Amino acid sequence: MITDSFSIKRYFSLLFVLLFMFSGAQKKFTIVLDAGHGGSDHGANRFYGDLGTVREKDVTLAITLKLGRMLEKNKDYKVIYTRKIDEFPSLTDRTTLANRSKADLFISIHVNASTKSAPYGTETFVQGPDQNKTNLEVAKAENDVIFLDEKDRETFATYDPKSPESLIALKIQQSKYLETSLLFGSYVEGNFVKKDNRFSRGVKQQNLHVLRLNAMPSVLIETGFVSNYDEAAYLASDKGQNQVAESIYDAIVSYKKAIERNGSVPVQPKEIEKPEEKALKNDFRILLMSAPIKYNSGDPALKGLNYILTIKENDLYKYYYSVTNLASVRDNNLKSAKDAGFRNATSISFIPNQKLGTGYYTLELAVSDQKLSANSYMLNTLKDVIRTKEKGKFYYTYGKFSSLEEAVKTQKDLDEKGIKNTVIQKNSR
Ligand SMILES: [Zn+2]
Structure with missing residues (x-):
């Protein structure tokens, strides 16, 4: 018996050494x-x-x-x-x-x-x-x-x-x-x-x-x-x-x-190789804050966070950080937002490509005290820009989209054309 257990031990230690060398x-x-x-x-x-x-x-x-x-x-x-x-x-x-x-x-x-x-x-x-x-x-x-x-x-x-x-x-x-x-x-x-x-x-x-x-x-x-x-x-x-x-x-x-x-x-x-994380059905964005003021990317108010999506709803700008359909990434994003100083940040779920039943998305191009010149780059580049006047301010909007994704895509296209800092606006009617 003693010799047997000895040889088993030796076998295992040899195996271990081989495995070690192999690895x-x-x-x-x-x-x-x-x-x-x-x-x-x-x-x-x-x-x-x-x-x-x-x-x-x-x-x-x-x-x-x-x-x-x-x-x-x-x-x-x-x-x-x-x-x-x-x-x-x-x-x-x-x-x-x-x-x-x-x-x-x-x-x-x-x-x-x-x-x-x-x-x-x-x-x-x-x-x-x-x-x-x-x-x-x-x-x-x-x-x-x-x-x-x-x-x-x-x-x-x-x-x-x-x-x-x-x-x-x-x-x-x-x-x-x-x-x-x-x-x-x-x-x-x-x-x-x-x-x-x-x-x-x-x-x-x-x-x-x-x-x-x-x-x-x-x-x-x-x-x-x-x-x-x-x-x-x-x-x-x-x-x-x-x-x-x-x-x-x-x-x-x-x-x-x-x-x-x-x-x-x-x-x-x-x-x-860990098992691949399964994607969730919904997208998740981290809502950082709602404010009546528009902050462009890079504004100190955004505390250095990138990947900001702004959605204007009822005169409030809602600032969302990042998007993902992976739970681990979502949790990590929420932590990043809190670490950056957004203590009340919370994760919001979005149904991908959801069409709005009533209302639509549009892009707010500019808000101005003065009427923009017809020769401005923006008005020259885009057709069908809508101008409205409210409380002494001119609002310029563009496009009608039934899903957020379509609005994001057009926003990106405009950005590439040099029309930057537009905001996605959600109109409920
Ligand atoms: Zn260097």
């Missing part, structure tokens, strides 16, 4: 390294008498290549570069590459800049609901590059932030990867402080396109300020670049250990 051989830990900017897009840059011009695109490439070499020496890792030379891969290419390669981690490396020379320090961004102004500035600077080429324009057109439908297409994975992205970010910033004596501005959540489309934990690291002389000199130096690369490398090692310990990375690839 180890199956998949390397894959990291996409994205050197920010490149080619015609220089990113941030400053000229200093003794340093010359320090360009973001050069610093990010140098750090990326140094980090890549460190990782390639370790058999556990596979490295994929979005660029290895001075070129500009479109943001579409960057995210498509990352998703196709089924990477475990996406790291975008950048250099910060301020209009003042005093600010310094590192910060790491993860994809999340935007909440404060300073973050918005970073988002703007880093997102500006999107519109550099035609291909991006086409691709991102389908991700029009003003289009509520875009959320479905994106199948937002925010909450799924937020925790792990934050974990990795904290290792990176921690190393900058502990190993390199840098000042860390922290790990922050922000909507960044380069991160948003990624279906994996993703971070954007701002490695320092080119607008600050000391940091520009540091980032331009071999020593500085090596230190930054090493700190990120060590963070990757710690991160890999941590998630393997927590079992976040399944040993067998099969476990990754």
Whole structure:
């Protein structure tokens, strides 16, 4: 008996070792390294008498290549570069590459800049609901590059932030990867402080396109300020670049250990595939607030939330955030709305393509104290614009639609024609 149980134990431990080796051989830990900017897009840059011009695109490439070499020496890792030379891969290419390669981690490396020379320090961004102004500035600077080429324009057109439908297409994975992205970010910033004596501005959540489309934990690291002389000199130096690369490398090692310990990375690839969530019959939008005032997208009153659909009903503008037919996404959207400060936000269900029994939808194009000139772009472009006067104001509306979807579609078409900030109006008669 003793020998039998012994052999069974040995059999199992051998099996375990084999399984372990098999799974180890199956998949390397894959990291996409994205050197920010490149080619015609220089990113941030400053000229200093003794340093010359320090360009973001050069610093990010140098750090990326140094980090890549460190990782390639370790058999556990596979490295994929979005660029290895001075070129500009479109943001579409960057995210498509990352998703196709089924990477475990996406790291975008950048250099910060301020209009003042005093600010310094590192910060790491993860994809999340935007909440404060300073973050918005970073988002703007880093997102500006999107519109550099035609291909991006086409691709991102389908991700029009003003289009509520875009959320479905994106199948937002925010909450799924937020925790792990934050974990990795904290290792990176921690190393900058502990190993390199840098000042860390922290790990922050922000909507960044380069991160948003990624279906994996993703971070954007701002490695320092080119607008600050000391940091520009540091980032331009071999020593500085090596230190930054090493700190990120060590963070990757710690991160890999941590998630393997927590079992976040399944040993067998099969476990990754979760059953597809079943779509609900109805669409869900998050009602943020009703107000007598019209806020255009980007207005501070909307607290940084995108994907806003405004429906005017009985002189009140109702602001809806996002749309989905997945319960998990709906719950996540509601949480994002509450996190952004809409404490009373609530989820509202819509029957898709429902025709209104009585009444109709129309588009409110403009509200004005003055009559619009017949030569105005809007009146010249559109036929059959209806003008009404009420309490001394001129209201311009366009179209009659029996379903919300038709109204949304026409609104999008108008937006593309340059007629922006229209509001869907629901008339009950
Ligand atoms: Zn940048």
